[in-house]
Amino acid sequence: MADAPHVHMRHVRMAFGGRVVFGDLSCAFERGRVSVVLGGSGSGKSTMLKLIAGLVRPVAGDVLVDGEDVTRLGERALGRVRRKLGMMFQGGALLDSLSVFDNLAFPLHEHRALAEPAIGEAVHRRLRDVGLEGVDALLPGQLSGGMTKRVALARALMMDPVILLCDEPFSGLDPISQRRVEDLLLRVNREQQITMIVVSHHIPSTVRMADHVVLLLPERAVEGSPEALLESEDAHVRAFMREEDVTTDAALEVHP
Amino acid sequence: MITAVARLGGLVVAGLEDMGRLAVFTGRVAAALVLPPARLRAFVDEVYKLGVLSLVIIGVSGFAVGMVLGLQGYNTLVRFGATNSLGAVVGLSLIRELGPVLTALLATGRAGSATAAEIGTMVATEQLDGLRMMAVDPVHLVVMPRAAAMVVVMPLLTALFVVMGLAGGYVVGVHLMGVDAGAYMGSLENAVDFRDDVLGCGLKAVVFGVLVGLVATFRGYTSAPTSAGVSTATTTTVVVASVSILIVDYFITALWGV
Numbered sequence: 001m002a003d004a005p006h007v008h009m010r011h012v013r014m015a016f017g018g019r020v021v022f023g024d025l026s027c028a029f030e031r032g033r034v035s036v037v038l039g040g041s042g043s044g045k046s047t048m049l050k051l052i053a054g055l056v057r058p059v060a061g062d063v064l065v066d067g068e069d070v071t072r073l074g075e076r077a078l079g080r081v082r083r084k085l086g087m088m089f090q091g092g093a094l095l096d097s098l099s100v101f102d103n104l105a106f107p108l109h110e111h112r113a114l115a116e117p118a119i120g121e122a123v124h125r126r127l128r129d130v131g132l133e134g135v136d137a138l139l140p141g142q143l144s145g146g147m148t149k150r151v152a153l154a155r156a157l158m159m160d161p162v163i164l165l166c167d168e169p170f171s172g173l174d175p176i177s178q179r180r181v182e183d184l185l186l187r188v189n190r191e192q193q194i195t196m197i198v199v200s201h202h203i204p205s206t207v208r209m210a211d212h213v214v215l216l217l218p219e220r221a222v223e224g225s226p227e228a229l230l231e232s233e234d235a236h237v238r239a240f241m242r243e244e245d246v247t248t249d250a251a252l253e254v255h256p
Numbered sequence: 257m258i259t260a261v262a263r264l265g266g267l268v269v270a271g272l273e274d275m276g277r278l279a280v281f282t283g284r285v286a287a288a289l290v291l292p293p294a295r296l297r298a299f300v301d302e303v304y305k306l307g308v309l310s311l312v313i314i315g316v317s318g319f320a321v322g323m324v325l326g327l328q329g330y331n332t333l334v335r336f337g338a339t340n341s342l343g344a345v346v347g348l349s350l351i352r353e354l355g356p357v358l359t360a361l362l363a364t365g366r367a368g369s370a371t372a373a374e375i376g377t378m379v380a381t382e383q384l385d386g387l388r389m390m391a392v393d394p395v396h397l398v399v400m401p402r403a404a405a406m407v408v409v410m411p412l413l414t415a416l417f418v419v420m421g422l423a424g425g426y427v428v429g430v431h432l433m434g435v436d437a438g439a440y441m442g443s444l445e446n447a448v449d450f451r452d453d454v455l456g457c458g459l460k461a462v463v464f465g466v467l468v469g470l471v472a473t474f475r476g477y478t479s480a481p482t483s484a485g486v487s488t489a490t491t492t493t494v495v496v497a498s499v500s501i502l503i504v505d506y507f508i509t510a511l512w513g514v
Contacts, residue, residue: 055385055389075393079388079393080391082391083391085389086389087385087386091382093381093382093386094383094386095386096383107390110391111390156389
């Protein structure tokens with residue numbers, strides 16, 4: 001079981017109305033690795049995360065998360081699976097009527113019988129982890145884009161997930177904030193051995209942080225290491241990389 | 257011709273599907289009412305937002321409607337020399353019909369639309385998905401307290417509307433038109449039956465509360481995750497709830513004689 005992929009999508013067909021997003025998608029995400037899902041706009045990157053989280057259901061196929069097929073579970077059983085997952089949404093998805101502190105404390109109030117001091121300590125530890133202090137009382141609307149992403153990451157980690165899903169964690173950030181979020185994700189992966197699935201279209205970050213890349217192309221997906229994709233003979237893969245204006249040498253240079 | 261029939265059929269099927277989804281949604285809200293944890297804090301917050309913040313508009317509207325009823329009633333009754341029955345006319349009109357219906361329509365515009373917009377915005381900004389990812393049922397946390405609060409505040413707002421309306425009718429009838437104060441209050445007391453009129457008014461208010469609460473939360477919950485979706489949810493809440501209130505009012509009146 002430990003050798004089985006942590007998340008496994010098998011022959012997934014997904015459509016919204018008449019628009020087919022995936023015809024027959026299969027890919028696997030190994031335990032403890034950082035996987036980055038690349039693809040153009042509308043290629044289904046965010047939909048892939050929602051399928052893994054059980055937020056949408058496919059037309060056909062299986063999505064195994066830690067051995068359980070989330071496509072066949074009811075809401076209550078999905079809740080059990082989701083306690084193993086953390087999700088950092090593209091826009092943060094923070095509860096806008098609650099302060100930063102209450103947003104982070106919320107999952108603990110819901111699922112853990114902890115005393116207030118213990119909750120406060122856990123919240124402040126997570127805020128320190130993401131490099132934020134003194135923001136407890138702020139509302140989500142008062143945060144900058146970078147701060148929102150980091151609070152969203154802190155909330156996603158509050159329940160100590162074994163799988164972390166990140167939807168475009170670098171979008172809308174300046175280069176310094178991008179690098180800070182990237183370092184943060186890598187540190188979390190290294191220290192807590194969390195399986196990470198990161199949706200992005202940012203090639204330099206992908207090359208720096210990914211152990212494994214899934215590139216969503218029209219009607220198929222290509223998997224491999226970032227180096228393998230950058231050196232691929234496949235014309236479509238090369239075209240995607242060129243559109244991002246990144247050469248193999250330049251990208252590999254910054255790889256740690 | 258065939259296209260028109262197909263289009264009509266499509267509309268009917270879409271309408272039936274919508275009603276089916278509303279029925280399932282209603283079942284989920286009812287189940288959430290009895291499932292732990294009790295969302296008392298959220299419920300009290302919603303009672304404040306939907307009820308307390310609506311007090312002024314309901315109070316002022318009730319007083320204004322009572323004044324109009326007083327004036328119109330006086331002008332009619334004076335032709336028959338029956339101005340002493342003004343209290344009965346104002347009271348019965350308000351308690352049996354205008355109080356619950358107008359309160360429900362005002363609550364739909366003020367609180368129902370706000371509820372639909374708030375939940376729709378939470379859909380558009382993925383806050384409800386965020387709750388699901390924290391293994392929290394959005395129907396339990398977001399929908400149920402709002403729907404329950406609407407059911408509780410509607411009879412209270414209706415009572416306020418009626419009392420303010422009676423006061424408005426009294427001011428016009430007694431102080432402006434010179435109707436005897438004792439006659440106004442006496443005819444009101446004699447005409448209004450607690451069981452038929454007051455409890456009937458309460459029944460209508462509760463039914464309208466359920467209706468507005470469910471329509472508003474359902475429209476918000478099922479809205480498209482876009483700003484246009486939020487706008488559509490708000491508009492359809494007002495339209496569907498308002499028309500439903502008037503139709504249901506007829507059936508309650510016809511079936512229970514209230």
